[in-house]
Amino acid sequence: MNIVLPLKSMKFPKTNEAGPDFDAWNHENLAQFAKQANERMKAQEEQIEALKMDVRYAMDAYRKAITGR
Numbered sequence: 001m002n003i004v005l006p007l008k009s010m011k012f013p014k015t016n017e018a019g020p021d022f023d024a025w026n027h028e029n030l031a032q033f034a035k036q037a038n039e040r041m042k043a044q045e046e047q048i049e050a051l052k053m054d055v056r057y058a059m060d061a062y063r064k065a066i067t068g069r
Helices: 027-067
Strands: none
Touching: none
16 A cells, blocks of 8 residues: 655656657657656556545545444
């Protein structure tokens, strides 16, 4: 199980607001970037689903504690 830190305590790197200059990238670099981005999105989606389940379990446990069932 992952422990999620509050957003206030997380330090995010400064990013270039305009983003990378994709027009200057060659096809191989763009393909590699897209592949890595897709893999990262899949991993993040799995984390999101795990966190959703954690919230559901926590809510169920809270309801049982409140109602005594």
